[in-house]
Amino acid sequence: MKSVTAVALAIQLLGSFSLAAQETPAVDFRNDRMFSIPADRLVRDSSGTPLVGENYLAQLHYGPVGASESSLNPVTAAPASFRPATTDRPGTWNGGYRVLSGFFAGQTVTLQVRVWDGSLADSYDEAVNLGAGQYGKSLPFSFFIPPPTPPPFFWYIENFRGFTLVPEPSLIGLAVLGFIGLWLVKRRA
16 A cells, blocks of 8 residues: 555656746756857857956847747846856856746747856846946847756756857947048048
């Protein structure tokens, strides 16, 4: 009788885990994994150097397949910081699992990574609106939410591709004004 009870309890626990996993699907939000498809997944600063600095933050945004970038929502977890300048893995952030609320195992979602300098702005949108420092975003990419107990690599952001941050618009504006000034001086001469 004890073995039947133990088996029934085990089945109930597995069923509960399966239901919980389906109710709170997640993604492994890290770009430094051993991905099965080789690709550049590093984030670079505006000069093309892999990004470092714990002031830089990466936030995962998500939504249904085919959603526009403007309709993607940030996950509820805090943004992940990039690694310090002394790291042996520049261009990567300190991530972890992120919950994709409102979706279930077996569904495909659209994801996007947005990065900004957290010492200058509280969010990516604020950084863009203020023109604060360097910021950038990945191309939207798809993610298939795996069943509750797959191998760990099923949770990886396999379709994520690296990108380069853009400098604050004021630097670009100053450069343009400088070129216009030089052109005007040369034209006068």
